[in-house]
Structure formats: C-alpha cells, structure tokens
Amino acid sequence: GLKTLGLTNNGLIHTSSSSSSFLWWLPRQQLDIGLVLIWDRRTSLFIQLSPKYKGQVCGLCGNYDGNANNDFITRCHALVVNPLVFGNSWKDSPNCPDVHTMISPCTANPYRQSWAQKQCTIIQSHVFSECHAIVDPAPYFDACVFDSCACDTGGDCECFCSAVAAYAQSCNEAGLCIKWRTPTICPVFCDYYNPPGECEWHYKPCGSQCMKTCRNPSGICSTQIPPLEGKLFIYFIL
C-alpha cells in the first residue's frame, strides 16, 4: 500500500528572521524519519531522502532506484512514456483538471524568449567554467530558459535566479563553490537583516560548516543537511 511521509508544522527547525528569502524550514521529525525537506518559501525546494527508502517510494520525484528511465510510474503502477499522463495521475485534488497539452512557455510567451536565453547564458559562461566539465550545464541551461519564459506574472527574475542557483547547487555538491551572484545578478542582501551595530547574518554562497553559535551552543548539527547556499545558521528547537 501507499504510505505517506507526513509533514507537519510541529518541531520546526528554522532561522530566526521571518522575512528573509533565504529561510530554510525543517520539521524536526523529518530528520528522524530520513526525510529532509527544505523550502525557501519561494521557488526553491530541496528534498533529500535517506538511502533506506531506495526503490521504496513513488510519485513525481520518481522511485529513487538510481534508474531515471523508470520514473514515469503512475499512481496505478503503470510505467508510461507521456509526462502528462504521469503528472496527471499524481495530482492531489480530483477537482483539479487534467492537463492535456503542454505548450512550451517560450512559445506561449514569445516576448520573454530572447531575455530568458540571454540571461541564462550565465550558466554556460566563464562564471561557471570550472564546473562545466564536472556537471553538464546543458540541461540546466534548458531548464533555466524554460522556467524564465514561464515566469511572466510578477517575480520575473525569481525563476531565473532559482534556475541558476540550482546549477550552482549541483556544482557545490560536486565540490565546486561558484560565487555567481553579483549586485546586479540575483543579489542577496543579508546585511539588511542585521540589527544596527550587529553582524548576525552573513551570506555564504555554498553554506558553511556546522558551527557553535549563540543559537546553537551545543555545536551539534544534523549531518543529514547538505551544505546549501545562504544557510546562515540553523538551530534546533527542542
């Protein structure tokens, strides 16, 4: 049968500011059940599952058996080729209509195409050159253009920034820290959140090692949480 790993609002591990775009929320018990879900409350969602669940899960993220070719399995256990059939089978609400055609967002929003392609070239540029041989930039560039074309209803830059950040995160996981943000390209203003005269918040492009801090006096951090961009300090509420 299908079991759901529950997410609740109990025992959240969180950072202290409520207004930062770089907040990561971690229900405490997820660490115990082997699931880490980190959401910046915008367009970035990070899911990490313990290897003990390999091949034991199903849904939109696949079955986690190391083979990407068998991930389009519907709710009725049928392996399909069509991504729409696959996606529709996993919709949560029966009131939500099925999607029957998928129009490329750059076709639907042609006025965004040249902007999206121009912006996304940063992934293929010298900024990420060190990473190109280790993590293939092509699928990330395509995804960046797709997402940047699609985001046409406010927050125009956010999808672009999240797409580039996704490539940077893959580089980070491969051991390469790329400092790609600038004051004009997807800037992060951590200092804004610092109280006057204090220096509590720092932006780290590739996260930081677990540190003993005033908010984490034990210096004990979960080893299950990978280094992530913008992670400032995370502490447990016990």
Ligand SMILES: [Ca+2]
């Ligand atoms: Ca699979």
